[in-house]
Amino acid sequence: MREIGVTTDKTGIENTFREITETAQNCKFHNCTHSNEIGCAVKIALEKGEIDVGTFQNYQKLEQERMRLEISYEQKRKNDKKFGKMCKQIMSAKQKTKYLDD
Protein backbone atom coordinates (compact mmCIF):
# COMPACT_ATOMS: atom_id res chain seq x y z
CA MET A 1 0.00 0.00 0.00
CA ARG A 2 1.13 3.52 -0.82
CA GLU A 3 1.98 5.80 2.08
CA ILE A 4 -0.43 8.64 2.56
CA GLY A 5 0.93 11.91 3.88
CA VAL A 6 -1.12 14.32 5.95
CA THR A 7 -2.35 17.12 3.79
CA THR A 8 -4.74 20.01 4.20
CA ASP A 9 -5.56 19.92 0.52
CA LYS A 10 -9.19 18.86 0.34
CA THR A 11 -9.08 17.69 -3.27
CA GLY A 12 -6.07 15.52 -2.48
CA ILE A 13 -7.99 13.81 0.27
CA GLU A 14 -11.02 13.41 -1.93
CA ASN A 15 -9.03 11.78 -4.71
CA THR A 16 -7.35 9.34 -2.36
CA PHE A 17 -10.57 8.44 -0.62
CA ARG A 18 -12.92 8.83 -3.55
CA GLU A 19 -14.67 5.60 -2.68
CA ILE A 20 -15.45 6.83 0.83
CA THR A 21 -16.47 10.35 -0.16
CA GLU A 22 -18.74 9.03 -2.89
CA THR A 23 -20.37 6.59 -0.48
CA ALA A 24 -20.67 9.37 2.12
CA GLN A 25 -22.98 11.23 -0.23
CA ASN A 26 -25.56 8.54 0.46
CA CYS A 27 -25.41 9.08 4.21
CA LYS A 28 -28.65 10.14 5.80
CA PHE A 29 -27.09 13.17 7.45
CA HIS A 30 -25.09 15.72 5.54
CA ASN A 31 -22.66 16.26 8.44
CA CYS A 32 -22.29 12.52 9.10
CA THR A 33 -19.11 11.53 10.92
CA HIS A 34 -19.60 7.87 9.89
CA SER A 35 -19.24 6.64 13.46
CA ASN A 36 -22.58 6.25 15.24
CA GLU A 37 -25.09 7.78 12.87
CA ILE A 38 -28.20 5.92 11.80
CA GLY A 39 -28.47 5.56 8.03
CA CYS A 40 -24.75 5.99 7.49
CA ALA A 41 -23.91 4.64 4.03
CA VAL A 42 -20.19 4.44 4.84
CA LYS A 43 -20.83 2.23 7.86
CA ILE A 44 -22.93 -0.11 5.73
CA ALA A 45 -20.23 -0.22 3.05
CA LEU A 46 -17.64 -0.99 5.74
CA GLU A 47 -19.76 -3.84 7.08
CA LYS A 48 -20.18 -5.21 3.57
CA GLY A 49 -16.44 -4.93 3.03
CA GLU A 50 -16.90 -2.49 0.15
CA ILE A 51 -14.66 0.00 1.89
CA ASP A 52 -11.37 -1.08 3.43
CA VAL A 53 -11.34 -0.47 7.20
CA GLY A 54 -7.72 0.69 7.15
CA THR A 55 -8.43 3.17 4.36
CA PHE A 56 -11.41 4.45 6.29
CA GLN A 57 -9.36 4.91 9.45
CA ASN A 58 -6.79 6.89 7.50
CA TYR A 59 -9.58 8.95 6.01
CA GLN A 60 -10.96 9.79 9.44
CA LYS A 61 -7.53 10.72 10.76
CA LEU A 62 -6.98 13.07 7.86
CA GLU A 63 -10.43 14.58 8.18
CA GLN A 64 -9.85 15.23 11.88
CA GLU A 65 -6.49 16.81 11.18
CA ARG A 66 -7.95 18.96 8.42
CA MET A 67 -10.79 20.10 10.68
CA ARG A 68 -8.36 20.93 13.45
CA LEU A 69 -6.28 23.03 11.06
CA GLU A 70 -9.37 24.73 9.67
CA ILE A 71 -10.60 25.57 13.15
CA SER A 72 -7.30 27.11 14.18
CA TYR A 73 -7.24 29.09 10.92
CA GLU A 74 -10.78 30.33 11.59
CA GLN A 75 -9.76 31.28 15.13
CA LYS A 76 -6.77 33.19 13.84
CA ARG A 77 -8.96 35.05 11.37
CA LYS A 78 -11.33 36.03 14.17
CA ASN A 79 -8.45 37.26 16.30
CA ASP A 80 -7.14 39.32 13.38
CA LYS A 81 -10.56 40.84 12.94
CA LYS A 82 -10.76 41.70 16.63
CA PHE A 83 -7.31 43.26 16.46
CA GLY A 84 -8.31 45.30 13.42
CA LYS A 85 -11.42 46.56 15.19
CA MET A 86 -9.39 47.50 18.24
CA CYS A 87 -6.94 49.45 16.08
CA LYS A 88 -9.81 51.31 14.45
CA GLN A 89 -11.26 52.22 17.83
CA ILE A 90 -7.93 53.52 19.09
CA MET A 91 -7.41 55.49 15.89
CA SER A 92 -10.84 57.07 16.00
CA ALA A 93 -10.44 57.85 19.69
CA LYS A 94 -7.15 59.59 18.91
CA GLN A 95 -8.77 61.56 16.11
CA LYS A 96 -11.52 62.72 18.44
CA THR A 97 -9.00 63.84 21.03
CA LYS A 98 -7.10 65.73 18.38
CA TYR A 99 -10.29 67.38 17.24
CA LEU A 100 -11.13 68.50 20.76
CA ASP A 101 -7.63 69.88 21.23
CA ASP A 102 -8.06 72.09 18.20
Ligand SMILES: [Zn+2]
Ligand atom coordinates in the same frame (compact mmCIF):
# COMPACT_ATOMS: atom_id res chain seq x y z
ZN1 LIG B 1 -21.86 8.43 7.22
